[in-house]
Amino acid sequence: MSLGYNIDFAVAGVLISIVLLVYSFSTRGTTSSDKRFRWIVVCSLMANSLDALTTVTIAYQKFVPLGINYLLNSLLFLSESMIFYFFVSYVGKFVEEERGQSLKGQVHLLYLIVLYVMVLIVNVSQGMIFSITDEAGYQHGILYFVVMILPVYYACFTLYLFFRYKGMLKRDHWITIVVFYIAVLIGTVIQMLILPQYLLLTFATSIGLIPVYVTMETPDYRALVEANKQLEKEKAKANSANEAKTDFLANMSHEIRTPINAVLGMNEMILRESKDNSINYYSGKIKSAGQTLLSLINDILDISKVEAGKMELYESEYELKQLINDSFDMVNEAMQEKGLKFELEVSNDLPSTLFGDEVHIRQILVNILNNAVKYTKRGYIRMKVIGEMKDDMINISFAIKDTGIGIKREEQKEIFEKFSRAELEKNINIAGTGLGLNLSINLAHLMNGDISVKSLYRVGTMFTFTVPQVIKNRNPIGNVDVGTVVAGEGSNYKNKIYAPTAKILVVDDVENNLSVIKLLLKQTGIQVDTALSGARGIDLCMKTKYDVILMDHMMPEMNGIDTLKSMQMIPNFLNADTPVIMLTANAVTGVREQYLREGFVDYLSKPVKGSLLEDTLIKYISKEKQE
Numbered sequence: 001m002s003l004g005y006n007i008d009f010a011v012a013g014v015l016i017s018i019v020l021l022v023y024s025f026s027t028r029g030t031t032s033s034d035k036r037f038r039w040i041v042v043c044s045l046m047a048n049s050l051d052a053l054t055t056v057t058i059a060y061q062k063f064v065p066l067g068i069n070y071l072l073n074s075l076l077f078l079s080e081s082m083i084f085y086f087f088v089s090y091v092g093k094f095v096e097e098e099r100g101q102s103l104k105g106q107v108h109l110l111y112l113i114v115l116y117v118m119v120l121i122v123n124v125s126q127g128m129i130f131s132i133t134d135e136a137g138y139q140h141g142i143l144y145f146v147v148m149i150l151p152v153y154y155a156c157f158t159l160y161l162f163f164r165y166k167g168m169l170k171r172d173h174w175i176t177i178v179v180f181y182i183a184v185l186i187g188t189v190i191q192m193l194i195l196p197q198y199l200l201l202t203f204a205t206s207i208g209l210i211p212v213y214v215t216m217e218t219p220d221y222r223a224l225v226e227a228n229k230q231l232e233k234e235k236a237k238a239n240s241a242n243e244a245k246t247d248f249l250a251n252m253s254h255e256i257r258t259p260i261n262a263v264l265g266m267n268e269m270i271l272r273e274s275k276d277n278s279i280n281y282y283s284g285k286i287k288s289a290g291q292t293l294l295s296l297i298n299d300i301l302d303i304s305k306v307e308a309g310k311m312e313l314y315e316s317e318y319e320l321k322q323l324i325n326d327s328f329d330m331v332n333e334a335m336q337e338k339g340l341k342f343e344l345e346v347s348n349d350l351p352s353t354l355f356g357d358e359v360h361i362r363q364i365l366v367n368i369l370n371n372a373v374k375y376t377k378r379g380y381i382r383m384k385v386i387g388e389m390k391d392d393m394i395n396i397s398f399a400i401k402d403t404g405i406g407i408k409r410e411e412q413k414e415i416f417e418k419f420s421r422a423e424l425e426k427n428i429n430i431a432g433t434g435l436g437l438n439l440s441i442n443l444a445h446l447m448n449g450d451i452s453v454k455s456l457y458r459v460g461t462m463f464t465f466t467v468p469q470v471i472k473n474r475n476p477i478g479n480v481d482v483g484t485v486v487a488g489e490g491s492n493y494k495n496k497i498y499a500p501t502a503k504i505l506v507v508d509d510v511e512n513n514l515s516v517i518k519l520l521l522k523q524t525g526i527q528v529d530t531a532l533s534g535a536r537g538i539d540l541c542m543k544t545k546y547d548v549i550l551m552d553h554m555m556p557e558m559n560g561i562d563t564l565k566s567m568q569m570i571p572n573f574l575n576a577d578t579p580v581i582m583l584t585a586n587a588v589t590g591v592r593e594q595y596l597r598e599g600f601v602d603y604l605s606k607p608v609k610g611s612l613l614e615d616t617l618i619k620y621i622s623k624e625k626q627e
């Protein structure tokens with residue numbers, strides 16, 4: 001007696017399923033998607049075995065009780081549907097894993113299976129789906145298509161998940177899902193239309209499971225997924241630790257900057273008022289030590305900002321000449337003390353006005369210049385500024401060369417690393433943290449620039465900092481000579497503004513800070529009212545019209561922002577149009593924009609530099625009041 005169908009493919013499907021099952025068990029994946037994959041393979045094994053088995057039992061139905069034949073055929077349909085059920089939930093698990101949230105609505109899929117079993121039981125008496133008779137053997141009933149409903153429904157559900165969450169699924173996931181369904185589709189079409197006597201449908205499902213296993217279930221892949229998950233966790237941990245560090249640094253910097261503000265401010269007054277040379281000498285020392293301390297705090301704060309990806313660029317228009325002068329000014333004193341010569345060579349066709357982040361460029365230049373001074377005992381420091389113009393951009397480059405101790409070739413790369421210092425033992429007497437160059441190169445990269453170093457050990461070093469900037473004014477810069485450097489503050493102090501009729505209010509909860517501002521503005525003639533709290537500030541503002549209000553941020557009871565908000569709520573407020581400037585030691589990135597959004601017109605960071613304070617007041621006090 002011959003079999004009704006060729007069972008070769010079904011037998012091959014059994015073998016493939018067994019191999020997949022053995023491999024899948026040997027990897028011992030424990031996630032819920034692993035378990036679901038195994039269920040799919042088990043169902044595929046069952047479907048292929050039953051496909052082959054029922055072909056035989058129907059051919060030999062004389063020897064097989066009819067009930068057993070019905071049962072086996074029903075189980076075949078059931079296992080085929082279960083393959084697709086587990087496949088949807090397998091895909092669903094991946095979506096859940098990516099989403100970190102469970103997908104509702106999967107339970108109803110299981111209810112359908114229960115319903116389906118009932119339909120198959122009813123079928124035994126009705127024969128509407130399939131029947132097995134002595135004469136004709138196995139035959140499809142008029143409702144045969146019912147057996148297709150469940151797989152098609154599950155396939156549609158997978159399709160729905162696929163499109164809804166495609167963005168969340170990894171590329172190899174969705175490709176294998178598609179490949180699986182294409183394999184099934186090809187198997188179904190060939191069996192139905194071309195080779196009806198071959199059992200290809202169940203075989204096709206086991207073939208479709210091979211790429212699924214290879215891409216998503218191999219030990220390597222699972223290990224990779226696990227490692228990635230672990231990595232994500234560690235990254236989140238590290239990020240939160242880093243955020244905590246940044247917050248801590250921001251708070252510390254605020255706490256440290258406030259007393260430095262008082263020290264530097266008071267010291268500035270000594271420098272301005274004392275005529276005694278030795279006092280001025282001591283005071284000068286306090287100033288430079290204070291500034292070093294401040295720049296150290298700023299460096300630490302900036303490094304953590306760069307690391308947290310929170311460093312922002314403040315771009316504005318600036319005069320190139322001023323930038324060069326200011327940078328030189330910052331190191332001039334130290335250079336003179338060491339008796340070093342300074343040579344400046346600026347190509348005089350460079351454009352006079354540029355647009356970019358002047359503050360950070362200056363920070364980099366001062367850093368490199370400072371190092372040149374620190375690491376040079378005798379000789380000279382030469383700064384050469386050149387530029388390459390293209391359209392409205394200029395690639396400007398500052399080469400700073402010294403005749404100092406030099407850096408060994410093997411150490412030249414390392415010095416850009418954080419906390420890295422060359423020849424530590426030898427340079428132990430030279431103060432430094434190893435942060436400056438790391439910060440500088442990070443800042444340079446942020447501005448699409450770079451820093452390179454050339455050095456000959458014991459002969460000298462040349463750092464070249466290059467950065468692209470926008471040209472704002474093409475007028476040539478002309479001769480730049482550091483002899484014409486604008487005098488710094490201190491004993492050469494000369495006020496830039498004189499406005500005795502102008503009146504300003506300073507609100508700060510620290511008395512020292514109020515006195516510092518008052519003293520800094522002594523020679524400007526500006527009348528300064530002070531308030532030790534936000535509430536007191538509002539009181540004063542109800543009675544007097546001010547030209548400018550300087551407001552501290554962190555004050556007990558009512559902080560600076562709340563004080564400004566309260567002022568804005570007062571109807572017909574006398575100082576409704578008075579510019580309010582935020583004055584704070586909170587020097588974290590983004591605060592400037594935050595303050596401007598809150599309604600402040602400008603932002604000054606503490607410790608306030610006298611000249612910057614005056615520059616700001618010049619901007620906001622009406623010209624008629626300035627003499």
Ligand code: ADP
Pocket residue numbers: 371372373375402404405406407415416420421422423427431432433434435436437438461
């Ligand atoms: P530091 O605070 O130690 O100066 P930097 O990051 O600014 O930190 O510099 C890193 C190291 O690079 C320094 O410790 C020093 O060894 C080396 N270095 C930097 N500039 C020079 C220079 N002009 N001459 C010699 N060595 C230098």
